[in-house]
Amino acid sequence: KTTCAWIHPDGKKVLFASTQDDPAAKQKQKEEIEFRESGQARKYSWDYDNQFEIIEYDPDKKTYANLTKTKGYDAEGAYSPDGKHIVFASNRQAYEPGFPEEDAKAFKLDQKFPMELYLMDSDGSNVKRLTHADGYDGGPFFSADGKKICWRRFDRKGLTAEIHTMNVDGTGEKQLTHLGAMSWAPFFHPTGDYLIFATNKHGFDNFELYLVDAAGEKEPVRVTHTMGFDGLPCFSPDGKKLAWTSNRTASKQSQIFLADWNDAAARELLGLNHSAPTTAPTGKNRPDFSQTAADITVDDLRKHITYLASDELKGRLTGTPGEIEATAYVASVFEKLGLEPAGDNGGWFQPFEFTAGVAVGKDNALDLTLGGKKADSLTPDKDWRPVSFSKTGKIEPGGIVFAGYGMEIPKANGDGEEYTSYFHLDVKGKWVMVLRYFPEDAPKEQREEFQRFSRLRHKAMIARRKFASGIIFVSGPNSKVREELVPMEYDASMADSGIPAISISTDLAAKILASAGKDLKALQTELDTG
Missing domain, CATH: 2.120.10.30 (TolB, C-terminal domain)
Structure with missing residues (x-):
């Protein structure tokens, strides 16, 4: 088995991961060949064979050097830009004495679970462990200046992964x-x-x-x-x-x-x-009008369309430099064709208004009463924010009901619900507080089904059908989001969903639930199993 190759900066050596030094390699190859010749097939899955080693090959000398020589999966290696170091992934610590019992149990089920990043000199000496976190750390590469390392880290259960960087000495980790x-x-x-x-x-x-x-x-x-x-x-x-x-x-x-x-x-x-730039420069790749024919031809049409649809114009979104250049180009072609302008002031253009973005206006306010006492003043864009598809106007006060992830998933035959967040809940005339997204720790097949019904618009529609007064979205302490509040975005397809919709911070949601003797993190953790 051979994988994860990388060329040395001088071009004279190559490193890769291989099981070629496994004493049982030939027998395993024989068994694999016989299995394939039998017509059988396996479902693809990555192999974390504990005989994988980092190998360096010299093409001129045709020699191999085993740089790691340690039991465990040693792979996913890369040279530093100066060729002096190698960063790689390994689960070697799982084979060493003193490996924690709880982690050992997880390792039996998932051999990639204890994977960490290591740094060594390019001759295999001075090995240093860089990461010490739950989850699979792997796929590392150096930055061009050799000062940083990037990699991806899976969560403990291996369901999601995020991109990380750190300094080459292991400090300064950043997600x-x-x-x-x-x-x-x-x-x-x-x-x-x-x-x-x-x-x-x-x-x-x-x-x-x-x-x-x-x-x-x-x-x-x-x-x-x-x-x-x-x-x-x-x-x-x-x-x-x-x-x-x-x-x-x-x-x-x-x-x-x-x-x-x-x-x-x-x-x-x-x-x-x-x-x-506030205006678009003349496109560098505009077709040469002097090279077009007097008649309408397929070739000329192709030139115009190719330019208007090119990467240079970047989609021509209204108000962007690409859109300004596209309209300027069309106007220039019209003029060269001898057409007469019909725009404002005898020109080719006619101004119009459009929604370029949305923001929370100064007239938005939210009052909250907990335990009969009015809560402290709540700050827009910090404690709460209207959702862009919210119904507008003054909203009458009402109680709050927590409804988990706010989803209802029908059974395949259409008879009832396969999953519902509203079981035994009476939300008529009340505000419904729901979590964004969907249960993150549910089985893969269930997660795929949840994802289809997890859109905020869909959750708002479900709440409206149940005659809720409004819907409150909260990210929750377990959600890995950069911004807790739902971003304010223009939504032309559902400018008014027919129900008031707001987003509140996790801290504010936790206070609301705590006033009823409930713990938001505990609730989300329980719900995340599906």
């Missing part, structure tokens, strides 16, 4: 993503300003490439938009190319893809530029 999905395979851009990674936040079997800034302060930005698998991304040393693995092929078999990389566009999407 960059909080997507609550399987986010993995991170890689630094050569500038070190941002990273690219893969995540399945859009569906269990749909991995897409995303960007995140190195400080973890910005919302991750989507790069690919193709159903299936896009992952294992890697920048070229000059940052001008991106290589990654995708199954966007006719046979759906994974292949390596290569594309040009637009660093300027990435920075703009991540908000890393200090300023953005």
